[in-house]
Amino acid sequence: MLLYSILFPIISLIAIAWFLFRHLKGKNSLTTVILWTVLWIFVIIFSIFPNTSFVFARLFGITRGLDFLIIVVFIVLFYTVFKLYFRVDELQEQLNTIVKELALQNEITSDDEDE
Numbered sequence: 001m002l003l004y005s006i007l008f009p010i011i012s013l014i015a016i017a018w019f020l021f022r023h024l025k026g027k028n029s030l031t032t033v034i035l036w037t038v039l040w041i042f043v044i045i046f047s048i049f050p051n052t053s054f055v056f057a058r059l060f061g062i063t064r065g066l067d068f069l070i071i072v073v074f075i076v077l078f079y080t081v082f083k084l085y086f087r088v089d090e091l092q093e094q095l096n097t098i099v100k101e102l103a104l105q106n107e108i109t110s111d112d113e114d115e
Contacts, residue, residue, distance in 0.1 A: 004047055005047050005048055008044065008047035009044045009048060011043075012040040012041070012047075013040075013044075016036075016040050016041075019032070019033045019036050019037065020033060039076060046069065050065070051065070052065075053065030053066065053068055053069055
């Protein structure tokens with residue numbers, strides 16, 4: 001048995017436990033926990049039974065199992081980057097709103113002090 005066949009399942013189980021713990025603390029939604037748990041379960045399956053990647057690859061019309069895994073990793077990474085991009089954009093909008101409100105409040109209090 002190769003080292004990755006032992007190491008990756010252990011890392012995956014730790015990651016699943018971490019996401020469940022964050023969900024219990026209210027930091028992750030149930031959807032996020034389910035999606036990441038499914039992803040980590042696939043990591044466990046592919047590390048213990050590497051030939052299953054060939055089955056999934058053929059199912060999607062890809063010739064090699066490693067190519068399938070690389071494509072899946074890119075899809076997950078792009079999803080994560082886009083999700084983070086939209087979250088940062090949302091936070092920037094909220095920050096702009098707060099700054100505008102504070103600027104208006106300071107303008108009003110400055111006018112009151114002048115009188």
